[in-house]
Amino acid sequence: MANLKDIRDRIKSVKAIQQVTSAMKMVAAAKLRRAQERMEQARPYSKRLQGVIENLLPDVDRGMLDLLEMREVKRVGYLVVTSDRGLAGSFNTSVIKKTELEIAEIGKGNSDIFCIGKKGRDYFKKRNYTIIEDHVEFWNELDFNHAVKFGNSIISHFLTGKVDEIRVVYNWFKNVGVQEISLEQLLPLSFSDEIKQYGNRIFEPSKEKIVQSLIPRHLNTQVWKYLLESYASEQAARMVAMENATENAGDMIKSLQLEFNKARQSAITTEMLEIVGGAEALVT
Amino acid sequence: MSTFQFEIVTPTRTLDKGQVNYVRCPGMDGSFGVMANHLEGIIALSIGEIKVTIDGKEEYLATSGGYTEITDEKMQLLVESVEDSDEIDTDRAKRSLDRAQVRKEKHSLEIDGARVELSLDRALNRLRVARR
Numbered sequence: 515m516a517n518l519k520d521i522r523d524r525i526k527s528v529k530a531i532q533q534v535t536s537a538m539k540m541v542a543a544a545k546l547r548r549a550q551e552r553m554e555q556a557r558p559y560s561k562r563l564q565g566v567i568e569n570l571l572p573d574v575d576r577g578m579l580d581l582l583e584m585r586e587v588k589r590v591g592y593l594v595v596t597s598d599r600g601l602a603g604s605f606n607t608s609v610i611k612k613t614e615l616e617i618a619e620i621g622k623g624n625s626d627i628f629c630i631g632k633k634g635r636d637y638f639k640k641r642n643y644t645i646i647e648d649h650v651e652f653w654n655e656l657d658f659n660h661a662v663k664f665g666n667s668i669i670s671h672f673l674t675g676k677v678d679e680i681r682v683v684y685n686w687f688k689n690v691g692v693q694e695i696s697l698e699q700l701l702p703l704s705f706s707d708e709i710k711q712y713g714n715r716i717f718e719p720s721k722e723k724i725v726q727s728l729i730p731r732h733l734n735t736q737v738w739k740y741l742l743e744s745y746a747s748e749q750a751a752r753m754v755a756m757e758n759a760t761e762n763a764g765d766m767i768k769s770l771q772l773e774f775n776k777a778r779q780s781a782i783t784t785e786m787l788e789i790v791g792g793a794e795a796l797v798t
Numbered sequence: 799m800s801t802f803q804f805e806i807v808t809p810t811r812t813l814d815k816g817q818v819n820y821v822r823c824p825g826m827d828g829s830f831g832v833m834a835n836h837l838e839g840i841i842a843l844s845i846g847e848i849k850v851t852i853d854g855k856e857e858y859l860a861t862s863g864g865y866t867e868i869t870d871e872k873m874q875l876l877v878e879s880v881e882d883s884d885e886i887d888t889d890r891a892k893r894s895l896d897r898a899q900v901r902k903e904k905h906s907l908e909i910d911g912a913r914v915e916l917s918l919d920r921a922l923n924r925l926r927v928a929r930r
Contacts, residue, residue, distance in 0.1 A: 555809070555810045555811055556809050556810070558807050558812045559807050559808060559809045559812075559876065560809075562807050562874060562876055563876055565867075566840060566865065566867045566876060569840075569867070569869075570840060658809070714837060714838075715837070715838045715839045715840070716837055716838070716839030716840075716841065717839060717840055717841070718825055718826065718827070718839070718840075718841040718842060719826045719827065719842060723842065724840055724842055724865070727842065728840075728865060735809070738809075
């Protein structure tokens with residue numbers, strides 16, 4: 515039978531852990547609400563912009579813009595979106611696993627990584643992957659300018675021919691309970707083969723100018739979307755993980771309490787037996 | 799009068815105007831009007847005023863530029879920002895106008911001249927639309 519004091523100490527420490535996890539859950543829930551709002555406001559715009567581009571591309575000659583150039587894929591750049599902090603269930607590990615699987619296919623030597631978030635950077639750095647850039651510790655003041663900054667450096671990496679394709683691995687926010695790992699090709703822009711036929715369409719000021727200004731804007735919006743989705747997913751994953759942890763701590767406290775009561779009871783019983791035994795010995 | 803579907807989408811919100819009669823937008827080379835059965839196309843927009851006629855009633859909005867796509871089904875505006883004439887914060891617009899004017903006069907090397915012009919344009923446009 516375990517020592518009474520040991521059990522009491524353990525209950526105390528589990529209770530302390532429970533307090534921490536439930537506080538973290540609350541913080542994550544508050545952050546999630548804001549992140550979700552922001553993401554949902556941004557979604558229609560990026561979707562529509564994508565729609566416009568998809569409608570536009572069949573009309574466009576790929577030679578018109580370097581960003582549209584299709585090259586033989588020898589080297590691939592990966593934009594990997596993770597978080598700075600852990601304790602969010604499988605949020606980071608699943609992105610990392612997916613990226614590793616992808617990279618294994620094309621070869622470690624043929625891949626460049628752009629790491630967003632500390633967790634991904636630490637992991638890939640330790641394993642000697644080629645990290646071109648990393649961006650960490652910005653999540654708390656996340657705004658559109660970050661997307662522009664990251665977007666520009668990725669775009670220039672593609673334009674200078676260092677990689678022939680850019681792929682993005684991130685957590686797509688389906689709902690609070692479900693975040694899906696998503697792999698998307700960012701560059702060169704691809705579009706579905708079914709070409710909608712358009713009659714006479716007008717482009718003002720000109721088709722070239724529209725393509726030239728629309729596509730960089732589209733890419734920045736895409737990067738912004740990845741950041742927002744991942745941030746909301748992170749908070750949701752952490753909230754769920756911390757809720758589970760709080761619940762588990764509750765279960766643990768319950769069973770420890772039971773064990774404690776049993777131990778206490780048996781200690782009392784032993785003591786009583788001793789007293790009764792002692793008293794009887796005196797009588798006889 | 800025939801109508802068409804009109805929507806305004808920005809990175810922070812979506813305004814569905816429903817069926818409208820007429821839309822006037824600020825194009826790069828001057829304003830243009832759109833009515834039902836317009837030719838399809840994609841047109842870049844500059845800073846300026848958008849006028850929408852819904853059921854004979856006129857609405858005015860200020861935008862800071864973007865694109866519009868016109869298809870057979872609908873017309874949609876993809877703009878960076880849009881403000882209804884009665885939700886414009888005129889005090890804020892005035893402040894940014896003053897700031898832009900001061901900067902323009904200073905004309906220092908650190909300040910990007912084109913950016914100052916743009917913010918001046920935006921502030922003037924907001925004030926103009928707010929007076930509607």
